[in-house]
Amino acid sequence: MPLPQPVAEELRRIVGRESVIDAPNDLRIFERDGSIEGAVPDAVVLASSTEHVSAVIKVAAKHRIPVVPRGAGTGLSGGAVTIRGGIALQVTRMRKILAIDPVAQTALVEPGVVNQELSLVAAQHGLFYAPDPSSQKACTIGGNAAENSGGPHCLYYGVTTNHVLGMEVVLADGSVHWVSGDAPDRVGLDLCGVLVGSEGTLCAITKIKVRLLRIPPSIATMLAAFPSIETASQAVSAVIGHGIVPAALEMMDSVTVGAVEAHYHAGYPTDAGAVLLVEVDGIAESTRELMAAIGKILGENQGYAIREAQTPAERELLWAGRKGAIGALGRIKPNYYLHDGVVPRSRLPQVLSAVGEIGEHYQLPVANVFHAGDGNLHPNILFDLRDRQVLHQVEAAGEEMLRAVVELGGALSGEHGIGLEKSAFMPWIYNPDDLGAMHRVKDVFDADGILNPGKIFPDPSRKSVHLAGRTGLAVEAKWW
Numbered sequence: 001m002p003l004p005q006p007v008a009e010e011l012r013r014i015v016g017r018e019s020v021i022d023a024p025n026d027l028r029i030f031e032r033d034g035s036i037e038g039a040v041p042d043a044v045v046l047a048s049s050t051e052h053v054s055a056v057i058k059v060a061a062k063h064r065i066p067v068v069p070r071g072a073g074t075g076l077s078g079g080a081v082t083i084r085g086g087i088a089l090q091v092t093r094m095r096k097i098l099a100i101d102p103v104a105q106t107a108l109v110e111p112g113v114v115n116q117e118l119s120l121v122a123a124q125h126g127l128f129y130a131p132d133p134s135s136q137k138a139c140t141i142g143g144n145a146a147e148n149s150g151g152p153h154c155l156y157y158g159v160t161t162n163h164v165l166g167m168e169v170v171l172a173d174g175s176v177h178w179v180s181g182d183a184p185d186r187v188g189l190d191l192c193g194v195l196v197g198s199e200g201t202l203c204a205i206t207k208i209k210v211r212l213l214r215i216p217p218s219i220a221t222m223l224a225a226f227p228s229i230e231t232a233s234q235a236v237s238a239v240i241g242h243g244i245v246p247a248a249l250e251m252m253d254s255v256t257v258g259a260v261e262a263h264y265h266a267g268y269p270t271d272a273g274a275v276l277l278v279e280v281d282g283i284a285e286s287t288r289e290l291m292a293a294i295g296k297i298l299g300e301n302q303g304y305a306i307r308e309a310q311t312p313a314e315r316e317l318l319w320a321g322r323k324g325a326i327g328a329l330g331r332i333k334p335n336y337y338l339h340d341g342v343v344p345r346s347r348l349p350q351v352l353s354a355v356g357e358i359g360e361h362y363q364l365p366v367a368n369v370f371h372a373g374d375g376n377l378h379p380n381i382l383f384d385l386r387d388r389q390v391l392h393q394v395e396a397a398g399e400e401m402l403r404a405v406v407e408l409g410g411a412l413s414g415e416h417g418i419g420l421e422k423s424a425f426m427p428w429i430y431n432p433d434d435l436g437a438m439h440r441v442k443d444v445f446d447a448d449g450i451l452n453p454g455k456i457f458p459d460p461s462r463k464s465v466h467l468a469g470r471t472g473l474a475v476e477a478k479w480w
């Protein structure tokens with residue numbers, strides 16, 4: 001539904017005529033993120049400054065129009081989808097790295113700065129930004145902060161919230177605030193901690209101060225093949241059980257390895273049931289020692305074809321395969337539905353075998369590629385959206401996989417957020433009191449529900465149709 005003409009005019013006066021998009025065909029570009037559900041916004045506003053964001057939100061608040069902050073649209077839980085219509089507030093024009101302080105090892109950036117770009121610029125000072133989602137060539141620091149994103153190297157370095165020192169945010173009434181700052185210990189109530197990971201439901205982020213780290217002098221990367229995903233999972237537990245926390249510990253199953261190898265020719269063994277990519281960093285002596293110890297543990301746990309990258313180019317190729325894995329799966333089917341449940345690491349073999357069974361039951365190919373070190377699984381259900389019949393099956397399979405995760409003591413998301421896709425499942429892990437407490441926080445920041453409505457909290461009008469499932473999960477769904 002188009003915005004009322006006077007509202008559209010008000011928005012044009014703020015950001016300029018060309019920066020409000022409301023032609024139906026153009027709006028379709030902003031219909032989706034990286035997940036499967038879409039909804040066309042009533043208008044897209046391209047903001048270039050904090051003043052724009054603040055003024056647009058003031059107009060939206062006055063007219064009670066939903067506003068959904070939007071970065072690169074790579075989110076995997078429907079977070080940037082305008083499910084209740086309204087304004088998609090695109091912040092990718094705010095893409096300046098405002099300052100890098102090499103002594104304090106911090107950067108001040110606008111929200112539209114692309115993740116990888118920050119590390120490339122920081123490298124000129126011998127520094128890098130540690131959280132590295134596999135989408136880092138496209139996703140924004142603002143989106144990362146809103147989702148509290150992780151990435152392969154977050155096993156060792158911690159996820160986004162561990163690297164955000166402070167933020168400038170615009171609240172639902174359009175007021176602008178700084179939360180936290182330079183001090184490592186956040187004084188007073190930790191509002192920054194509340195707002196990182198709030199998925200656009202509590203504020204629009206307009207500036208972010210992040211911690212940078214010194215590029216380690218030595219980085220070593222190892223690849224190992226395993227007969228099965230279970231043996232590879234066992235090896236992951238064994239490495240961590242020996243007290244070694246690598247910088248990254250990533251797993252790919254045989255379906256993924258086949259697709260990646262065909263595309264990248266990264267030298268992944270295609271006869272393997274699963275492949276592990278392990279990286280350690282630090283001073284040269286310690287990386288050498290760690291690699292030797294890890295290689296031995298992997299070998300003792302049925303690892304074979306174990307090899308260490310010999311050159312930076314070889315290392316980059318190994319990572320290109322892993323980071324491009326989801327794209328490479330397009331060789332098998334054009335669409336994917338990706339979940340990111342997280343389980344205690346020791347439960348990985350059980351949950352992955354449940355995932356395999358569910359895929360077989362629904363006769364859907366499933367590719368697993370994930371941050372095994374922290375128990376964060378990413379089953380990709382592969383399908384062709386042109387076959388409209390299959391979508392229901394895909395959603396049902398995805399839901400069953402998440403139920404298996406919860407049944408095994410896990411949580412609904414390790415890093416992609418709850419967004420739209422998983423909001424209906426929140427009562428599996430939170431009771432009405434817990435959800436009530438979260439809702440009261442939402443009310444404090446946004447009592448009128450202007451910011452990204454329809455996300456995180458279960459919406460009774462969007463009940464899951466598959467709740468009975470096959471797994472017979474003991475958890476009863478309660479609609480709050």
Ligand SMILES: Cc1cc2nc3c(=O)[nH]c(=O)nc-3n(C[C@H](O)[C@H](O)[C@H](O)COP(=O)(O)OP(=O)(O)OC[C@H]3O[C@@H](n4cnc5c(N)ncnc54)[C@H](O)[C@@H]3O)c2cc1C
Pocket residue numbers: 033034068069070071072073074075076078079080091111132133134135138139140141142143144145146147148149150151152199200201203204205206326327415416419452
């Ligand atoms: C191939 C692929 C690989 C991926 N790998 C990873 C991975 O390894 N780890 C990981 O954690 N994620 C991963 N993701 C998911 C996604 O890239 C991250 O969630 C990312 O942080 C989203 O950033 P974005 O700029 O695309 O945000 P968007 O998709 O545009 O938005 C995501 C959410 O953030 C909110 N938002 C965006 N900008 C702002 C802002 N300025 N202020 C307030 N709210 C805002 C939106 O409202 C929405 O709820 C992957 C995605 C893809 C497609």
